[in-house]
Amino acid sequence: MSDKYEHYYVPEQSPWPIVGAVALFMIAFGAGNYVNEVTKDQPGYGGYLLLAGIATLIFMLVGWFRNVIDESMNGLYSKQMDRSFRQCMSWFIFSEVMFFAAFFGALFYARIIAIPWLDGAGNNASTAAVLWPAFEAAWPLLKTPGGTETQAMPWQGLPLYNTIILLISSVTLHFAHTGLEQNKRGQLKLMLGLTILLGAGFLYLQVIEYIHAYQDLGLKLDSGIYGNTFFLLTGFHGLHVTLGAVFLLVMFLRIVLKNHFTAHKHFAFQAAAWYWHFVDVVWLCLFIFVYVL
Amino acid sequence: MSTVTTDPHAHAEHEHHGPAKGLKRWLYTTNHKDIGTLYLLFSLLMFFIGGAMAMVIRAELFQPGLQIVEPNFFNQMTTVHGLIMVFGAVMPAFTGLANWLIPMMIGAPDMALPRMNNWSFWILPFAFSILLASLFMEGGGPSFGWTFYAPLSTTYSNDSTALFVFSVHIMGISSIMGAINVIVTIMNLRAPGMTYMKMPLFVWTWFITAYLLIAVMPVLAGVVTMVLTDKYFGTSFFDAAGGGDPVLFQHIFWFFGHPEVYIMILPAFGIISSIVPTFSRKPLFGYASMVYATSSIALLSFLVWAHHMFTTGMPVAAELFFMYCTMLIAVPTGVKVFNWVATMWRGAMTFEVPMMFSLAFIVLFTIGGFSGLMLAITPADFQYHDTYFVVAHFHYVLVTGAIFSIMAAAYYWLPKWTGHMYDETLGQWHFWCSLISVNVLFFPMHFVGLAGMPRRIPDYALQFADFNALISIGGFAFGLSQLLFVWLVVKCIKGGEKATDQVWEGAEGLEWTIASPAPYHSFTTPPEIK
């Protein structure tokens, strides 16, 4: 607790949240219909609604953040407000951690429990003997009990490069931050720009890797639990890299075009940086548990 | 309930406007009281919709045989009843109370992130419209139970599943944002001198609840995502043929689900801990131990999830582990019950409606806790599992637990919200009608369950007929009793005896130091806490 209670800013009424709620409605309702339409090859409006929802969401984010930035630039925010934002961002990242935890949990469960059980481990001797006599437990699971086959994605090639790329990007981002704190705007711009490029490079290689998986390895989303966990974990991670990169790009534009942020006040930049580091840590876990081990 | 602002602290520059007028006030609001009100009204609406579905269930079960609805529709009613009550009635009610009360209790001007607060609320009506709309699509709505076990919810479900999944996603977003807001408000906006160990217990219990929420709602989002990809995109998380396991679904779901049930009871503990001392005119017996007990319950809640899965064929060692951990939860919960009783001991009690609901809560929640403990005993659970004994257990902790605490809270703080005293006689009628009917409704379910009636069935063997008729009658009576509540609330908003600032003789806490009705912005300059 601070000993002095600063003046607290309670924002005026704002139209943005309700726009955001409508956007989420369109996204959820649109996606719900779209998924049925694509998988059943039926015509429908779901996809359009989904796209409209995403557009509305972006519109909302732009509007909302413009308000917040204006307020911040006008010095309406106290230190306390800044702390609120920081805590909000950290707990948001924590909730993201838990989202990934669900998928890592599924991965570990499949590897440590489900697959050995299907091969008769634990109290499942009959499972193997009666239901899956031909199945052999292995990880990566290259042949499922149902007989789907695939090849494994080795870690030595693209995944390793990608790991290095992301690690370097965390370092460059760190230097961008110190640049900002020491008021070296040149270093800030250079390092931040570099980080974004590295992020884009990562995404590019990821796409190449997916194409390789589908075309050469037969490793697909529906190739059994190995493919499932591989694509959902790397896929959601990729989505987060994309979001993080956009986030950083916005910071870059604010710095280059508007000369925003000072050595002492740069919450948005810091939030983007935290997010980026978080995405990086997730990748390390991914690299170890999805690719290497 | 329009709060006319005659703000006693009106001296700062900007935000000293009263509420805007008309619809815009509610759509664009950034005021914690407006948003709290919206949450509470929404929750009441959902309680009635979910309750109406329960009435369909009870009407079908009034007699053996199929009379009113098809089995498929019956399952949709059960499923959506559970979902609406849990996510639409109880959770938003608590969030509404948090919005109204936490800033007032800690001496803050508002929630920490007022705009996000508005967003959290307005997602909900949309999310539930999607869920309810899916009932009307071809093939009907979700019918796999509120627990949506795979593969019934994947390979074998109908087209509404995608809508179900996405509506749960956005409900989750709403809950997470709401929880973050609570945490940040509490960590950051306490008035000077309001140390953690001086916070009212309602604030404490919500603080811990909010952590539970941000820890488990994302896991729910994860598991519905897997359901979506399993159903539509050929993954096999829950399909042995692809190396997955249907039981994996249950592990992930209950990792969310068990903490979820404590999300629905911890704020209730906070409410009861506020009300009992007031009407006993005696301080809470053990404040610190209440805080520790709440934290212990929250921590333990992450280690007990598989007690819902004793019959799934886990190895014995796992069954034992989860049995022991589950039993342990009785200890901190007991600490709470004992503390409430010790608070009453040698107090000077009066029995206004909030206190009546709190007393009923203590007895009936404890009964629900006892049946929970019985369910925790693995070998016995083999007999109880998926019977009406379980249905009895969770309605005791949810209806006479969570819902009764929400009722108690509504009566307790209504005068502060509206500036008027509620009609005490009508309130006592509401209480006694509810108390009697709710027990006619849920108590016999224990017997029916022990006698072997499975849950989630639209028709049953003849031996269960008499009791089911009785249960249904209790159900209708309980439903009708709730109309008294609505009447009372409307009356109280419209007028009534003027409430004092203090309202209750024994009440303590910051919210009782400001005017009734509470001014639009509670504290613009922070109060000093000694």
Place this chain on the structure above:
Amino acid sequence: EMPLNMTQGVTEISQQVYDLHMKIFYICCAIGIAVFGVMFWSIIHHRKSKGVEPAQFHESTKVELLWTAFPVLILILMAIPATQTLIAMEDTSEADITVLITGSQWKWHYKYMDHKVEYFSLLATPRQQIDNKLSKGENYLLEVDRPLVIPTGKKVRFLVTSDDVIHSWWVPAFAVKKDANPGFINEAWTRVDHPGIYRGQCAELCGKDHGFMPVVVIAKEQADFDQWIAQEAATQAAAKEAELKLLAMNMSKEELMTLGEKVYMGYCAACHQPNGMGIPGVFPALKGSKMALEDLPAHIDIVLNGKTGTSMQAFDKQLTLSEIAAVVTYERNAWDNNTGDLVQAADIAKAQSK
């Protein structure tokens, strides 16, 4: 008349479970009486209307520790017998006889692993009783066409699994409830002391007819059981032979339609409805459907092999060749479908061998 308490059952384990249940119940009652007793004492005596002054005492670490420790002791007392019973229940080793139980929407299949005997077990309560058109019989919803038969005094091991969604095989009198998980096999066991008929139900929500999926077990003395199983094995072997002979013969339209209707009502009508109209959006209609009117090979194929990803299951193993032939014929001619197609057992056998 409904019993008000958990059954004591007919096995040593079920008795143990009952005792455990009563023990915890009594402990809870005792705690309840103590806690509520103190509470009601306060409510009666410490009320303001009696003019009492409230005491102001609070906080006592000693008391808090006491009421933390005391419940822990009680819990340990409960945990010991619970652990013992649980370990005994989960020990499926050294069984005398093994039955593979497979749940599917909405029936049970029993296969004796040590004998050449297997069959399906379906709800036997007539539809009219459920629809309140006939008065309900004594065992309404708790009766099946072919119960599971087990010997008394022997350790019977159950291997429980499923073909589609999760079901749960439950017989209260044995205190056996095990989930039937598709793709996995769970084990359970029982040793029944007295001959008799024991009834239970599916105990996991498994879709529309979850409430109509009873379990009936008949326990027979060993000698009776031996006789029964020998006879059953003989009948099933004979049926298989007859099946082969049938391939050479043709059934008349009447025969096919009568048998077809019976099979349809037993196996298909739950989803596709007695009038062939299905349930829109959930189960497709057969009346006027393209497959039932035109595409005969696809029609036979879907009945034989089911359709993965839907509740349409493979009936290959559930029905005999002539039954499949009959039901396909029925579906192609009933409800104004009138294709005039006659399908014979031999046609099915041909499709099967492909």
